[in-house]
Amino acid sequence: MTGDATHDGTGTLLLGGAPIGRPDDASARLRAALAEAEIIAAEDTRRLRRLAADLGVDLRARVVSYYDQNERARAEELLGELLAGRNVLVITDAGLPGVSDPGYRLVVAAVAEGVPVSVLPGPSAVTTALVVSGLPTDRFCFEGFPPRKPGDRSRRLAALADEPRTMVFFESPRRLAATLAVMAEAFGTDRPAAVCRELTKTYEEVRRGPLGELAGWADENVKGEITLVVGGAPEPEGLSEPADLAAAVAAREAAGTPRKQAIGEVAKENGVPKRVVYDAVVAARNP
Numbered sequence: 001m002t003g004d005a006t007h008d009g010t011g012t013l014l015l016g017g018a019p020i021g022r023p024d025d026a027s028a029r030l031r032a033a034l035a036e037a038e039i040i041a042a043e044d045t046r047r048l049r050r051l052a053a054d055l056g057v058d059l060r061a062r063v064v065s066y067y068d069q070n071e072r073a074r075a076e077e078l079l080g081e082l083l084a085g086r087n088v089l090v091i092t093d094a095g096l097p098g099v100s101d102p103g104y105r106l107v108v109a110a111v112a113e114g115v116p117v118s119v120l121p122g123p124s125a126v127t128t129a130l131v132v133s134g135l136p137t138d139r140f141c142f143e144g145f146p147p148r149k150p151g152d153r154s155r156r157l158a159a160l161a162d163e164p165r166t167m168v169f170f171e172s173p174r175r176l177a178a179t180l181a182v183m184a185e186a187f188g189t190d191r192p193a194a195v196c197r198e199l200t201k202t203y204e205e206v207r208r209g210p211l212g213e214l215a216g217w218a219d220e221n222v223k224g225e226i227t228l229v230v231g232g233a234p235e236p237e238g239l240s241e242p243a244d245l246a247a248a249v250a251a252r253e254a255a256g257t258p259r260k261q262a263i264g265e266v267a268k269e270n271g272v273p274k275r276v277v278y279d280a281v282v283a284a285r286n287p
Helices: 028-036 045-055 068-083 104-112 125-133 150-159 176-187 211-217 242-254 259-270 274-285
Strands: 013-016 039-042 062-065 088-091 117-120 140-144 166-171 192-197 205-210 226-230
Touching (some): 013 028, 013 104, 028 117, 039 068, 045 062, 062 068, 068 088, 068 104, 104 117, 125 192, 125 205, 125 226, 150 176, 166 176, 176 192, 176 211, 176 226, 192 211, 205 211, 242 259, 242 274, 259 274
Parallel strands (some): 013 088, 013 117, 039 062, 039 088, 140 166
Antiparallel strands (some): 166 226, 192 205, 192 226
């Protein structure tokens, strides 16, 4: 298995990136790791065996289940195996362990104990949806699944209304329409977004448009794995006209702010040099 036991007797924790749709997207390194593994911790053992069969891999490892409900207890057990010198491969149903899937707790525990952690890179619905969305990719954040309860969901999304980065979410098809409606309310109906469904699979679909339009479309019976990509908040438009800059300084002065400080504040808030603001103030006082 990739990542043999180290000289101090501990094993290696290996996180395997699983295909998010087509089995033939699996890397050669993942195939080898599955064939050579001593212990495999799988989110769904049946899906693991189906993937192995699709890849033509004969599993010789001890396979244990590792999913949300048993993650805490299983992480302790797997850490014990690692400390005893046995290698552990973690694999989820799709994508990378630890990204809205089990794996994070075990990584934290392994790092704390000095156990080597390695990754077999693989497909990720987060970055796949991001690059196909047509939205800015230079800065983005991953927000996982929005809260299920309507009140919690509304508060979480309202808190993201001013987030300037492109946002990526996972969502259940059952809650898609409700979530898009809340997003349209929180971010504005014109905010650009993309609904990515069944990425890399036979019925892959990417629907792009403003949130208001997508919310109406999602009233239909949408099915499949869903990844949402939403454009970040637009940059606030700053003042640029000399008269407006001078008026902003005058308002601060009237409130008791010294002129020099007021000029600096107005310049910073509007992204213009102090000299430009100063000249605007002088021009306003000497028409």
